[in-house]
Amino acid sequence: MQIECGLQRGTFAFCAWRSSKVYSSDMQSTIETTLKQDIHSAIQACFETTIDDLVLQPTKKEFEGTYTFVTFALTKALRRAPQQIGQQIGEYLVGNSSLVSGFNVVQGFLNLSLKSSAWLQVLQDIVADSSFGNQPANGQSVMVEFSSPNTNKPLHLGHLRNNCLGDSVARILKANGYEVVKTCLVNDRGIHICKSMLAYQKLGQGETPESSGLKGDHLAGKYYVEFDKEYKRQIAALVAEGMTEDAAAKQAPWILEAQDLLIKWENGDEETVTLWKKMNGWVYEGFQQTYDKMGISFDKTYYESNTYLLGKDIIEEGLKKGVFYQKEDQSVWIDLTEEGLDHKLVLRGNGTSVYITQDLGTTELKYGDYHNDRYMWVVGNEQDYHFNVLFAILKRLGRPYAQECFHLSYGMVDLPSGKMKSREGTVVDADDLILQMAQTAENRTRELGKIEDFAGDEARKLYHMLALGALKYFLLKVDPKKRMLFNPEESIDFQGHTGPFIQYTHARLCSILRKAESNGVVAAVPAEGFAVHSTEAEVVFYLSQYPARIQSASDEFSPALISLYAFELAKLYNQFYAELSIFADPDPQAVQFRVALSAAVAKTIRHAMGLLGIDVPEKM
RNA sequence: GGUUUCGUAGCUCAAUUGGAUAGAGCACCUGACUACGGAUCAGGAGGUUUGGGGUUCGAAUCCCUACGAGACCA
Numbered sequence: 240m241q242i243e244c245g246l247q248r249g250t251f252a253f254c255a256w257r258s259s260k261v262y263s264s265d266m267q268s269t270i271e272t273t274l275k276q277d278i279h280s281a282i283q284a285c286f287e288t289t290i291d292d293l294v295l296q297p298t299k300k301e302f303e304g305t306y307t308f309v310t311f312a313l314t315k316a317l318r319r320a321p322q323q324i325g326q327q328i329g330e331y332l333v334g335n336s337s338l339v340s341g342f343n344v345v346q347g348f349l350n351l352s353l354k355s356s357a358w359l360q361v362l363q364d365i366v367a368d369s370s371f372g373n374q375p376a377n378g379q380s381v382m383v384e385f386s387s388p389n390t391n392k393p394l395h396l397g398h399l400r401n402n403c404l405g406d407s408v409a410r411i412l413k414a415n416g417y418e419v420v421k422t423c424l425v426n427d428r429g430i431h432i433c434k435s436m437l438a439y440q441k442l443g444q445g446e447t448p449e450s451s452g453l454k455g456d457h458l459a460g461k462y463y464v465e466f467d468k469e470y471k472r473q474i475a476a477l478v479a480e481g482m483t484e485d486a487a488a489k490q491a492p493w494i495l496e497a498q499d500l501l502i503k504w505e506n507g508d509e510e511t512v513t514l515w516k517k518m519n520g521w522v523y524e525g526f527q528q529t530y531d532k533m534g535i536s537f538d539k540t541y542y543e544s545n546t547y548l549l550g551k552d553i554i555e556e557g558l559k560k561g562v563f564y565q566k567e568d569q570s571v572w573i574d575l576t577e578e579g580l581d582h583k584l585v586l587r588g589n590g591t592s593v594y595i596t597q598d599l600g601t602t603e604l605k606y607g608d609y610h611n612d613r614y615m616w617v618v619g620n621e622q623d624y625h626f627n628v629l630f631a632i633l634k635r636l637g638r639p640y641a642q643e644c645f646h647l648s649y650g651m652v653d654l655p656s657g658k659m660k661s662r663e664g665t666v667v668d669a670d671d672l673i674l675q676m677a678q679t680a681e682n683r684t685r686e687l688g689k690i691e692d693f694a695g696d697e698a699r700k701l702y703h704m705l706a707l708g709a710l711k712y713f714l715l716k717v718d719p720k721k722r723m724l725f726n727p728e729e730s731i732d733f734q735g736h737t738g739p740f741i742q743y744t745h746a747r748l749c750s751i752l753r754k755a756e757s758n759g760v761v762a763a764v765p766a767e768g769f770a771v772h773s774t775e776a777e778v779v780f781y782l783s784q785y786p787a788r789i790q791s792a793s794d795e796f797s798p799a800l801i802s803l804y805a806f807e808l809a810k811l812y813n814q815f816y817a818e819l820s821i822f823a824d825p826d827p828q829a830v831q832f833r834v835a836l837s838a839a840v841a842k843t844i845r846h847a848m849g850l851l852g853i854d855v856p857e858k859m
Numbered sequence: 860g861g862u863u864u865c866g867u868a869g870c871u872c873a874a875u876u877g878g879a880u881a882g883a884g885c886a887c888c889u890g891a892c893u894a895c896g897g898a899u900c901a902g903g904a905g906g907u908u909u910g911g912g913g914u915u916c917g918a919a920u921c922c923c924u925a926c927g928a929g930a931c932c933a
Binding site for chain 1: 883897930
């Protein structure tokens with residue numbers, strides 16, 4: 240008899256990559272595997288049956304035990320009460336399992352406690368595993384495209400979320416065995432770029448980053464705002480003369496001039512292209528400074544100015560294949576009603592591209608360059624529809640990579656006043672925010688006065704590390720899919736559920752390890768005959784969950800899972816730290832064990848924070 | 860108008876994907892040993908999971924509906 244009690248993963252309509260994932264059991268610790276085998280034996284022995292996929296969950300804190308086996312699902316097939324099933328299995332395990340020391344049954348929940356020897360073995364395995372947290376190469380490669388800024392304005396908080404997510408997901412995939420190519424597609428041409436160019440031509444008077452002291456991207460952004468101001472004035476003036484709002488928006492002198500500039504650029508007009516190059520150069524330099532500060536880099540940068548003409552040949556191909564159809568005005572469309580989408584324009588009647596045309600071409604280009612097995616785009620959820628359309632078209636065209644594309648759609652960062660709008664000046668600037676965070680870190684550190692022995696340069700590095708820790712953690716601890724709120728009035732915290740909390744725990748751990756070294760204590764896990772305290776067992780158990788957590792984070796593309804893990808681990812360790820003395824314990828085995836445990840926690844915290852792109856200090 | 864996402868403590872977020880008495884942090888109140896770092900720890904208070912129906916052993920989670928918020932498509 241077979242009983243179904245496994246969990247089925249949800250499926251995602253547009254992503255074979257994701258929907259094909261099944262929770263694998265290969266990431267569980269060896270102790271978990273053994274325990275499951277023992278439960279299987281118990282079920283076999285008690286009820287003469289087997290079950291397919293047996294699920295263990297961590298026991299809730301308010302109950303005694305570490306692992307919980309839920310028996311509700313078995314009641315129908317066994318025709319017994321859930322308590323009775325739990326009781327029988329529990330009794331069998333205590334008598335026959337080498338791991339189980341005790342159990343209790345609450346309704347349909349069988350809570351199991353493990354022997355000290357089991358925990359010693361688990362920690363021993365973790366300590367011995369030099370690649371703990373890293374999987375061997377799985378032979379799959381994935382391209383992660385993220386950041387993708389516009390060169391008409393500086394980066395803001397929304398970009399920071401994007402950057403942190405893309406960077407962290409890339410690290411997580413890598414730890415899970417993927418070969419990762421990080422790419423960035425710079426949106427460096429188009430009407431919005433021409434707007435700042437025009438305003439600069441009109442008002443710039445030769446201003447440069449050097450002459451103004453402004454960072455290049457901020458300088459360009461300033462003229463983008465100037466354009467908008469003047470444009471609005473012109474519209475208002477036309478409306479005052481009796482024109483409708485719509486007509487005025489189309490006929491204001493500056494918008495006409497900007498459009499003219501765009502045509503000149505497309506025709507390669509020398510003066511225009513020179514200005515474009517000059518201003519974009521400033522912006523790239525500014526962006527690079529911000530990326531450097533954040534510790535973010537790319538393996539390959541694509542520029543839209545090189546790719547915006549791509550894709551037209553694919554339209555041609557699609558027409559021949561009958562995937563697209565042409566209207567009388569020569570515009571090209573695709574009917575995606577079967578996929579639950581609309582009719583979608585893929586090429587304008589005058590032969591010019593729309594976004595989707597370019598994306599078709601760029602995706603083809605990326606595939607040609609790298610032949611990755613999988614492609615990910617880290618882009619805000621405002622473009623959900625766009626990506627659904629893009630992937631649907633790729634499938635219709637029969638592209639080999641169509642099934643392997645995934646849009647990592649993340650929620651917007653909102654302000655208390657609502658959405659950030661750069662033209663209305665309601666943005667939180669990335670550079671400002673990083674600077675402000677560093678200042679907070681400095682103030683806080685000075686107050687506490689713990690690093691008086693640091694040289695000036697060393698201290699500055701620490702402030703920066705803490706600032707980025709706080710900022711990145713703030714952005715990564717929330718489920719990527721959900722929108723999140725940032726309140727500039729309440730600056731990002733350094734206490735509680737924060738990056739610095741975890742960084743602090745690491746610093747304190749390092750302090751312990753330094754002391755162990757100076758005391759001549761060697762970290763060691765006793766083989767037998769040492770009673771592991773329940774708080775210690777909790778820490779060991781949590782450590783053992785780490786590989787499975789990385790696997791989930793990789794499957795779900797969610798750094799938030801790693802963030803929460805690091806926080807919980809730090810919190811558990813702090814409890815242990817407050818509860819038990821490490822060096823004052825009379826039992827030398829206890830001292831060695833606790834130092835070994837501390838070393839393992841330090842290593843794991845460092846690794847987990849590393850997956851978030853956050854550095855941890857040895858002192859703070 | 861059509862499509863779609865969301866609504867959990869005063870605030871910001873969790874909840875092992877349908878499991879136990881819905882958990883953390885912030886803010887608020889009360890405590891912490893000359894043992895290792897108090898950016899810490901222990902405790903208290905705080906909830907009709909937006910309202911209303913339904914599905915079943917069991918719902919914040921799935922279905923229907925009303926209200927509210929966001930996004931996208933012309």
